[in-house]
Amino acid sequence: MVILNLSFVLQVLQGYIVTLVAWLYWSRYVSSLLISWGQYISSFIKRTPSQKPKEETGASLKRLMGYMQPFFWRFVAVLILVFLSSYGEMAIPQYTGRMADWIMNEEAPDAFTEAITIMTLMTIASAVLEFICDLTYNITMSRIHTSVQGVVFQAVLKQEIAFFDATSTGELVSRITTDTNSVSEALSEELSLLMWYTARFGFLLFYMVSQSWKMTLLTCMGLPIIWVIPKLTGRFHQTIAVQVQESLAKANQVATETFSNMKTVRSFANEDGETEKYRLRLEDTYALNKKEAAAYAASTWANSAVMRYYPQVKKAIGASEKIFEYLDRKPQVPPDGTLAPENLQGHIQFKNVTFSYNGKLNEENLVLKVCTNLSCPGQITALVGLNRSGKSTCVKLLERFYQPIGGEILLDGKPLKSYKDQYLHDKIAVVSQECVLFARSVRENIKYGYEHASDEEMHRAANLASAHKFIMELPNKYDTDAGEKGGQVSGGQKQRIAIARALIRRPKVLILDNATSDLDTENEYQVHQALTDQAKDCSVLLISNKMSVVEKASHIIVIDRGMVKEEGNHEELMNNKGLYAGLVEKQNKSCFRNEEELN
Numbered sequence: 001m002v003i004l005n006l007s008f009v010l011q012v013l014q015g016y017i018v019t020l021v022a023w024l025y026w027s028r029y030v031s032s033l034l035i036s037w038g039q040y041i042s043s044f045i046k047r048t049p050s051q052k053p054k055e056e057t058g059a060s061l062k063r064l065m066g067y068m069q070p071f072f073w074r075f076v077a078v079l080i081l082v083f084l085s086s087y088g089e090m091a092i093p094q095y096t097g098r099m100a101d102w103i104m105n106e107e108a109p110d111a112f113t114e115a116i117t118i119m120t121l122m123t124i125a126s127a128v129l130e131f132i133c134d135l136t137y138n139i140t141m142s143r144i145h146t147s148v149q150g151v152v153f154q155a156v157l158k159q160e161i162a163f164f165d166a167t168s169t170g171e172l173v174s175r176i177t178t179d180t181n182s183v184s185e186a187l188s189e190e191l192s193l194l195m196w197y198t199a200r201f202g203f204l205l206f207y208m209v210s211q212s213w214k215m216t217l218l219t220c221m222g223l224p225i226i227w228v229i230p231k232l233t234g235r236f237h238q239t240i241a242v243q244v245q246e247s248l249a250k251a252n253q254v255a256t257e258t259f260s261n262m263k264t265v266r267s268f269a270n271e272d273g274e275t276e277k278y279r280l281r282l283e284d285t286y287a288l289n290k291k292e293a294a295a296y297a298a299s300t301w302a303n304s305a306v307m308r309y310y311p312q313v314k315k316a317i318g319a320s321e322k323i324f325e326y327l328d329r330k331p332q333v334p335p336d337g338t339l340a341p342e343n344l345q346g347h348i349q350f351k352n353v354t355f356s357y358n359g360k361l362n363e364e365n366l367v368l369k370v371c372t373n374l375s376c377p378g379q380i381t382a383l384v385g386l387n388r389s390g391k392s393t394c395v396k397l398l399e400r401f402y403q404p405i406g407g408e409i410l411l412d413g414k415p416l417k418s419y420k421d422q423y424l425h426d427k428i429a430v431v432s433q434e435c436v437l438f439a440r441s442v443r444e445n446i447k448y449g450y451e452h453a454s455d456e457e458m459h460r461a462a463n464l465a466s467a468h469k470f471i472m473e474l475p476n477k478y479d480t481d482a483g484e485k486g487g488q489v490s491g492g493q494k495q496r497i498a499i500a501r502a503l504i505r506r507p508k509v510l511i512l513d514n515a516t517s518d519l520d521t522e523n524e525y526q527v528h529q530a531l532t533d534q535a536k537d538c539s540v541l542l543i544s545n546k547m548s549v550v551e552k553a554s555h556i557i558v559i560d561r562g563m564v565k566e567e568g569n570h571e572e573l574m575n576n577k578g579l580y581a582g583l584v585e586k587q588n589k590s591c592f593r594n595e596e597e598l599n
């Protein structure tokens with residue numbers, strides 16, 4: 001009798017414990033889920049249009065959603081799977097209840113087996129559906145991520161050259177990599193949360209109310225308190241995320257700049273200096289990260305793990321605003337022209353062209369004030385002058401990197417801006433002193449932007465540039481890797497490859513801006529000989545600091561502080577005894593001195 005009574009008491013006690021644990025679990029889970037869902041939905045509904053940051057968040061989110069439209073049907077399939085899986089998940093507590101019934105009431109042994117079987121089947125089915133759903137969802141999201149990244153990259157490439165002058169490479173790389181990653185994650189999580197929370201909330205509420213509306217009410221009572229903290233931390237995260245992105249971009253800038261100028265860093269033995277600079281930038285990021293970590297810890301502490309996504313999503317949407325800055329930025333370039341004549345002579349005229357880099361035309365800021373014929377078909381025209389006199393600026397205007405502020409540049413008598421951009425860059429080829437090669441094969445470098453060219457055309461261009469011979473001696477000939485920034489070949493070889501890259505497109509205007517400065521006398525002579533032959537078919541504009549190179553030009557323009565001071569051929573200018581004669585004399589003297597020193 002005593003044993004029977006003891007067994008009965010134990011069973012009742014067990015029943016109470018199971019019920020209590022189930023209630024605690026149920027209540028914690030339900031409240032966190034309810035809060036998450038409530039917050040998520042309210043973040044959509046409660047947006048006050050007068051508050052700018054919220055408006056921006058909404059707009060960013062709306063635009064992000066735009067990238068998902070092409071995948072509409074895939075999302076429908078995912079949604080169905082989410083509903084089925086949530087149904088299975090939310091039904092489990094009901095069967096946990098049936099197990100408790102069995103413990104309380106041993107007369108119904110079938111209830112236990114039935115509950116366990118259904119629970120097992122539902123758990124497996126729910127897990128399988130969740131797996132398929134996550135797989136489909138993540139693949140789709142990766143696709144969207146790639147397309148967002150591509151769009152941002154394209155938007156950046158379309159910007160005018162002045163934008164690249166003002167924006168650091170590190171910042172650009174950061175936007176395209178780190179920021180797009182954050183945005184894609186935000187996009188992914190926002191939608192995932194919306195689907196899962198809505199589905200789970202729906203089924204959960206249904207089960208809860210069907211069990212007991214009073215318990216439902218009790219469970220919901222704790223909501224307002226824990227509602228506030230993640231909301232505040234979420235807002236803080238959003239602000240700090242922007243600062244973190246900016247600080248990371250600055251650190252990236254130091255790294256990119258250091259690696260791309262490694263030789264300069266080494267030759268000044270400034271590795272420690274750069275390391276310190278990078279460390280200081282990282283310190284700034286670290287300080288911001290600490291604040292971010294505090295906000296994260298507060299939100300995690302305030303609620304269960306389900307809640308942690310909310311501030312993160314807010315943070316990532318903050319990052320997306322930076323990306324949209326680029327996407328929305330209208331490039332300051334005039335609309336593309338329409339002219340693409342079959343026959344181009346290559347006659348370039350600067351008609352009262354004025355230009356300054358900052359848009360101001362006062363004497364202090366003015367860089368160019370030029371009125372002259374810059375190139376004539378079948379001729380080599382040389383542009384000479386002291387450093388900073390504006391020679392390279394003329395070239396940049398010809399390439400349409402910048403727009404003249406006043407006057408007009410004419411190509412074959414028609415405004416330069418009326419030509420198609422692609423056409424113009426095909427017809428005007430520029431080789432500059434700092435010619436950049438890509439970390440690709442020599443073949444790819446020569447055919448850069450002109451991939452359809454045949455190997456014969458490539459060989460012809462390389463021969464003209466005196467490059468074919470040395471390329472054939474490279475380990476893999478034309479397939480040899482030129483290395484990062486052309487680091488696997490010498491300066492002179494790099495210039496010859498760059499000249500071949502310009503010549504392959506048979507340009508009508510060939511501009512050589514100190515392009516042979518790294519060549520030895522023998523190679524320079526060969527290249528110039530080839531260019532003189534080439535000049536029969538096009539106009540060549542030669543910028544060089546070597547007077548021995550310049551003197552062979554049919555026409556020489558002397559430029560000083562942005563203005564044309566003298567024009568003519570070598571003899572005429574020497575007879576003038578002006579600026580040009582002075583430059584030649586200075587160079588002769590320094591050559592003579594060098595020879596004497598050598599002797």
Ligand SMILES: Nc1ncnc2c1ncn2[C@@H]1O[C@H](COP(=O)(O)OP(=O)(O)OP(=O)(O)O)[C@@H](O)[C@H]1O
Nearest residue numbers: 165357358367385386387388389390391392393394
């Ligand atoms: N991107 C730029 N932004 C602002 N100012 C610039 C920029 N590029 C050149 N300048 C300025 O414009 C002026 C003319 O420079 P430019 O490079 O055209 O001279 P250059 O005659 O080619 O000189 P060098 O012989 O040294 O190459 C200089 O004062 C230079 O500092």
